[in-house]
Amino acid sequence: MNVIEAKGLTKTYNGQGGIREVTLDVEEGMVYGFLGPNGAGKSTFVRTMLGLLTPTSGEGKLLGEPIGTSKSRERVGYLPELFRYPDWLTGRKLLESHAELCKVPVRERKKRIEEVIDLVGMTGRDHKKIKGYSKGMAQRIGLACALMNDPKVIFLDEPTSALDPIGRKDVRDLMLHLRDQGKTVFLNSHLLNEVESVCDHVSIVHNSELIVQGKWRELMLVEAKVEITSSKDASLTSMEYPDFVHQVEAKEVIDGRSKAIYQLRKEDDIPKLVHYLGTHKLPIYEVTPVIPHLEDVFMYWVNEKEQSYVDDR
Numbered sequence: 001m002n003v004i005e006a007k008g009l010t011k012t013y014n015g016q017g018g019i020r021e022v023t024l025d026v027e028e029g030m031v032y033g034f035l036g037p038n039g040a041g042k043s044t045f046v047r048t049m050l051g052l053l054t055p056t057s058g059e060g061k062l063l064g065e066p067i068g069t070s071k072s073r074e075r076v077g078y079l080p081e082l083f084r085y086p087d088w089l090t091g092r093k094l095l096e097s098h099a100e101l102c103k104v105p106v107r108e109r110k111k112r113i114e115e116v117i118d119l120v121g122m123t124g125r126d127h128k129k130i131k132g133y134s135k136g137m138a139q140r141i142g143l144a145c146a147l148m149n150d151p152k153v154i155f156l157d158e159p160t161s162a163l164d165p166i167g168r169k170d171v172r173d174l175m176l177h178l179r180d181q182g183k184t185v186f187l188n189s190h191l192l193n194e195v196e197s198v199c200d201h202v203s204i205v206h207n208s209e210l211i212v213q214g215k216w217r218e219l220m221l222v223e224a225k226v227e228i229t230s231s232k233d234a235s236l237t238s239m240e241y242p243d244f245v246h247q248v249e250a251k252e253v254i255d256g257r258s259k260a261i262y263q264l265r266k267e268d269d270i271p272k273l274v275h276y277l278g279t280h281k282l283p284i285y286e287v288t289p290v291i292p293h294l295e296d297v298f299m300y301w302v303n304e305k306e307q308s309y310v311d312d313r
């Protein structure tokens with residue numbers, strides 16, 4: 001079931017910036033990464049989906065309800081990127097006011113507040129005033145507020161940007177825990193190594209456009225890289241190669257072996273290349289596919305897009 005749906009969703013500011021023509025579906029139970037450089041349009045998209053901004057055109061649904069309606073927000077949580085709470089309140093007081101706003105029934109409030117405090121790792125620290133909180137504690141209490149209404153879908157806008165490595169790991173674990181409970185997390189981020197460890201599915205936005213979406217590991221099937229180790233004397237870069245070899249880049253010589261990175265069209269070309277080198281009597285000691293990271297995928301697609309702007313000129 002799709003819990004987040006957008007169809008041609010556009011929100012611009014007097015015709016400028018924002019986000020244009022976004023069409024995407026997010027299935028229940030995913031941690032979905034929404035990636036893009038600063039100013040790409042990530043926050044605009046989220047705020048439009050939440051009904052905080054009115055779309056310029058297009059449509060969207062949350063949990064099957066049209067965006068902009070209070071029904072669409074009933075089971076949705078949101079942690080904005082820049083939030084400030086009244087810092088004279090204690091964390092617990094803040095959560096009590098949130099519980100009231102979320103209409104948590106009075107008899108269930110105490111239990112629910114304890115649950116979210118525990119979930120975000122703030123047990124024992126909730127009676128302190130927010131003004132004495134570190135950035136990490138403030139972020140955790142923000143997350144607790146976002147989880148108060150036991151949401152089915154949670155939008156997190158750069159949730160780890162203020163956190164130290166331990167806090168980041170805690171938030172990552174929390175996202176996976178929420179996913180394991182069948183909840184959907186929509187994660188806005190430009191911290192690619194963070195996203196890589198929790199998301200399978202991503203969208204990449206750039207310059208107000210959604211440029212590519214899907215399982216990020218499959219978004220690199222447009223090219224494959226392999227590192228081949230041969231004997232020192234083998235001149236890997238000066239050989240003639242068949243068409244499926246796009247590029248050969250010589251790497252260092254280590255322990256009397258020379259290494260080269262081959263850029264191929266697709267994974268199936270790796271055995272073809274090994275066979276080709278074998279027929280040329282090249283001594284091969286090691287064949288290691290170069291596994292792409294999300295950062296490689298991101299840079300590939302952003303560069304493709306930027307190149308297309310140059311070509312269109």
Ligand SMILES: Nc1ncnc2c1ncn2[C@@H]1O[C@H](COP(=O)(O)OP(=O)(O)OP(=O)(O)O)[C@@H](O)[C@H]1O
Pocket residue numbers: 013016017018019036037038039040041042043044045081190
């Ligand atoms: N209120 C506004 N008025 C005018 N332009 C805006 C407004 N908010 C955002 N923009 C513009 O819309 C574009 C997208 O901004 P947005 O904040 O959605 O990007 P973002 O990807 O969330 O960026 P960041 O990662 O820096 O938070 C930018 O060009 C920005 O300058």
